[in-house]
Amino acid sequence: MATHHPVLIGAPRGLARSPRPWLLQRSDDDFLPATLADLRSTAGRERLRALRARALDGQGTLKLFQPIQRQFHLALLETWCDTAGEPRLDPRRVQAAGLVLRRIGTDGRAEGWMKSGGRIHGWLPLTRVGGADADPLPGQRSQRGLTGVPDIDRQLAAFTHAQPDSALEESTIPLYLAPPDVCADAGQSLYYGLVPTVSSEISEADDAFAAAPGTDFGPRSAAFRDHLVLALQGRAMGLPRSGQTITAAWLKDSEQADADAALTRFVLLLRQLASEFDAFGSGGAPILQALASLQLPLVLRSGEVQPRLVRADQFLQQAHAVVLQQQPSGLEMPATWPAMGTAAAQRLLDALHAAMQGRFAAVKGKRGRFDEPGARYQLRAFVRLAPEGACPARILWGEASEPFVIAAWYEGAGAPPVQIALPDPSDKALLGALKPSVAFVVPPSLQSLLSGSSKKLLDGEGQSSNFGLTWICSFNIPIITICAFLVLNLFLGLFNIVFGWMFSMKICLPFPKIPPKP
Structure with a gap:
């Protein structure tokens, strides 16, 4: 049986003996020609060693930067034959070369940025496409396992195409072959690629409503229940100014420094229902239904023996219109907010949690490729080799880079600040x-x-x-x-009193005023 001779891919041997990509960090605008020029000579390769990406975050993880921070990252690679003398691989044998940028999931497994049929599915486990060594292109993956027998291969192809994940394509970054004169001077088959640290791509999948790992924020959890106003927990709550007519002025009264705690809590109840759960909007019916069983007693008037009652859902709707929407009304404040039964309180918590999930989906939107704070990524290079004699085409993978994070856009990267000249107001x-x-x-x-x-x-x-x-x-x-x-x-100056920002955010240095030219 014919076999390929072994081929290796890794960092350029003139820089290091490593099966991983060599990652550069450059701040010069014309960094690509400078990098190619440095690959030609020993002195240039020494400069490239000094430009290796080395920044670390607080946990000791490699940190790459974004273009807005005026930092750019290049991946350098070389291909050579793992035979006697380790000769360079003839570039004509390479059908395609590229990088995949993968995210390390919470379980430690790599995830790929997937697309199919013009749709972006976002980060998905690599098990969906056959593992970490599977070809990123679905057309190439479908050729794997073919027998050479037409009838059997047709059935295998039909079975493969029927699988729901057969059309998934992992996003790739092109690797470019260095110009022939650069490869000749270096005596190597060299490739380079720009490492993306920003992306405008948005996943079509809805962002999941989930708490941090290890944290329970379900409808029955203490964390969810304790962030609610007492009334929404199903517990009894005192009400302010019982028996008085509620007016729009109560909102301003609740914002005063000496405001009554009961009034502040009541306004918070209305605000939490309105803004956090949209209880008074189109999707608030389940919450109001859960509150409808609760009857609020009104203050007894002169001569009354049996207290008048008002349904909690109706009262809250009217109170929201008066206090938050500033509409006139003759609504009366009940005497107290009684506790709910255990089953009714659980129904209310379930309705509130479901409303929060819907609210989250509406305001959170879709997640971008690099939107996950603190996410760790890896780069992995591949080359697709052309058929060789009786040997079919194959894909060859290098080792993954060390994990890295992407610095937030507001972090400094050591580049000099952009100067903005202001006009002289006295001129x-x-x-x-x-x-x-x-x-x-x-x-x-x-x-x-x-x-x-x-x-x-x-x-x-x-x-x-x-x-x-x-x-x-x-x-x-x-x-x-x-x-x-x-x-x-x-x-x-005001915020410096609280946060102490001044010494880190504002640095002013004097310099002689440049006189105008005659």
């Missing part, structure tokens, strides 16, 4: 030359609000009107930048 001649460069179309309601009393606006008492004219207000962008810079410094 009257310069300010006269700054013409408006952006215009805002201001609707009548906003213009009337801004035209009113500044003090009332700051106190939250500004009034707007839909009657009037639409205005077009033009500004100069550098002036807007100066205003933003002044406001930034004011707030930095």
